[in-house]
Each structure stands twice: as C-alpha cells, then as structure tokens.
Amino acid sequence: MLPVTLQQVNKRYQLDSVAVPALADINLEILPQRFTVLSGPSGSGKTTLLNLVGCIDLPDSGQITVAGENVQQLSDSALADFRLRHIGFVFQNFNLLPVLSAFENIEYPLLLAKVARPARHKRVKMLLDAVGLSEKSQHLPGQLSGGQRQRVAIARALATQPQWVLADEPTANLDSHTGASIIALMRQMQRELAVSFIFSSHDPQVLAAADDAVLIRDGRIVAIERKMAVA
Numbered sequence: 001m002l003p004v005t006l007q008q009v010n011k012r013y014q015l016d017s018v019a020v021p022a023l024a025d026i027n028l029e030i031l032p033q034r035f036t037v038l039s040g041p042s043g044s045g046k047t048t049l050l051n052l053v054g055c056i057d058l059p060d061s062g063q064i065t066v067a068g069e070n071v072q073q074l075s076d077s078a079l080a081d082f083r084l085r086h087i088g089f090v091f092q093n094f095n096l097l098p099v100l101s102a103f104e105n106i107e108y109p110l111l112l113a114k115v116a117r118p119a120r121h122k123r124v125k126m127l128l129d130a131v132g133l134s135e136k137s138q139h140l141p142g143q144l145s146g147g148q149r150q151r152v153a154i155a156r157a158l159a160t161q162p163q164w165v166l167a168d169e170p171t172a173n174l175d176s177h178t179g180a181s182i183i184a185l186m187r188q189m190q191r192e193l194a195v196s197f198i199f200s201s202h203d204p205q206v207l208a209a210a211d212d213a214v215l216i217r218d219g220r221i222v223a224i225e226r227k228m229a230v231a
C-alpha cells in the first residue's frame with residue numbers, strides 16, 4: 001500500500017477581496033496502515049489538510065498523491081469515483097441520513113458503487129456486527145445514541161473497503177468514555193481490515209492513540225512525531 005504524499009502544497013481561501021492563507025509549504029508523507037493524527041490549535045489548517053487529502057478540495061499549488069494517483073489531474077467525475085473507491089469519511093456530527101436506518105446508511109455507498117444486492121447485504125451485516133450494532137440495524141439515527149451513530153458512520157466509511165479513512169474530530173461530540181470506545185473501535189478496524197486512518201483532532205485521547213502525529217501551527221507543519229517505529 002502506498003503512502004499519501006503532499007509536496008509543496010499551498011492553499012488559500014478567498015473571502016471577498018481578502019485571501020486567507022490556510023496552508024503553506026506543506027511537505028508530508030502519511031504512511032499507510034497507521035493511525036495518523038493532525039493536531040494543532042483552532043484555525044491552524046487541520047480540516048483544510050484533511051479535505052485536500054480526501055479530494056474534497058484542491059490545492060492552489062503543489063502535488064498530492066493518494067493511492068499512487070496524482071489527484072489534481074483528475075476531472076470532477078473521476079475524483080468523485082476515486083473518493084468512493086479509495087476514501088471513507090467520518091465527521092464530528094456523524095452526517096448520517098436521518099430517514100435511513102443504520103443498515104441503509106451503511107448500504108448507501110455500496111449502492112453508489114453499484115455493488116450487487118447479495119454482496120451488499122453481506123458486507124453491511126459484517127460491518128454491523130464488527131461495530132457491535134447488529135441488534136440496531138433497523139433503527140434510524142435519531143433512535144441511536146451519539147456513540148452508536150458514530151459506530152454507524154465508521155461502518156459506512158468502511159463499506160466500500162477504502163484504503164484510507166479520514167476522520168474530522170470524530171470524538172468532538174462524544175463524552176470521553178464514549179470517545180475512548182470509538183477510538184478503540186477504529187484501532188481494531190485499522191488492524192483487522194488493514195485500513196489507514198487520518199484524524200484531525202484536539203482530543204488528547206486521540207493523540208495518545210496515534211502512531212504518527214503531525215503538528216500544525218498557522219498553516220505550517222512544525223513537527224512530525226512518529227511514535228511507532230516504521231516497519
């Protein structure tokens with residue numbers, strides 16, 4: 001599995017006539033099959049960096065490679081397909097579709113990926129079991145606790161067997177006990193399904209669980225701490 005690489009990446013946001021610098025001179029290699037945390041104060045650029053790696057947004061300059069693909073060269077429709085195949089997303093506010101059951105929320109990306117019904121159902125059942133929610137498969141998000149909703153969101157992110165799962169402050173709306181169980185679940189999924197996780201987080205629990213920590217200040221990387229030896 002290939003790393004994610006960013007070379008000389010710059011990103012500004014245009015706010016009326018003012019250009020707001022968000023990331024400057026980012027050079028980074030994010031290693032596969034690990035837990036990487038992007039950490040830094042509010043406004044430092046964590047979400048922007050996650051959005052660039054997730055191909056939700058494009059840099060103003062520089063190169064980003066994900067799964068061996070130079071992503072800025074892809075057309076919009078090729079990018080959407082690339083995201084579906086290679087990247088799963090977990091958000092702090094869960095972003096589940098409120099009218100769909102837990103089962104249907106997890107199934108949704110598989111429908112988009114045109115996976116046939118028997119394989120779809122098998123995968124959803126396996127994931128519901130893996131996140132400990134087999135009993136709640138027909139519940140709507142509004143009938144689940146915050147921690148259970150985030151479990152559904154993690155299962156949904158893993159549905160299409162992506163290489164990378166990006167999680168933007170995944171524990172921000174959870175109490176610390178529930179947050180700890182969500183981190184443990186993601187760690188277990190990372191090992192069992194050989195998936196790579198990248199988080200943005202202020203949460204010391206997430207930072208403590210990381211293999212690698214990338215510290216960002218004012219849009220620049222100030223330190224990269226590899227806590228687990230590179231294999």
Ligand SMILES: Nc1ncnc2c1ncn2[C@@H]1O[C@H](COP(=O)(O)OP(=O)(O)OP(=O)(O)O)[C@@H](O)[C@H]1O
Pocket residue numbers: 013014015020021022040041042043044045046047048049200
């Ligand atoms: N859509 C936007 N338009 C204008 N400026 C933006 C936009 N999104 C982010 N910014 C600015 O870019 C910088 C980086 O923002 P970003 O959201 O990446 O930070 P963050 O580290 O994720 O912050 P937080 O921890 O508060 O979520 C900030 O100065 C922010 O105000």
